[in-house]
Amino acid sequence: MSERPDELKRLAEIAADMKLPADLRRKAIEQVGAISTHQALLALLDIAANENLINKDRDLALKLAREVIKKTSPQ
16 A cells, blocks of 8 residues: 555656657546546646646546546445
8 A cells, every 4th residue: 555655656657748759648637537536536636737738638637537537426
């Protein structure tokens, strides 16, 4: 369990690194979304709020954040 925050941190760093190819950044964002925890939700919101990223990456992070909220909300 202690590895999860480190993994999220690394993925968030990859997602925010504009020096990396766009497809690699998007895969990192998708992997954060697949984790579907509260910490992953916060990481996705941080990515979506990053004004240095292109809108497509920010929109993807926001979309996945919504999906995490739906998955973790009581029905």
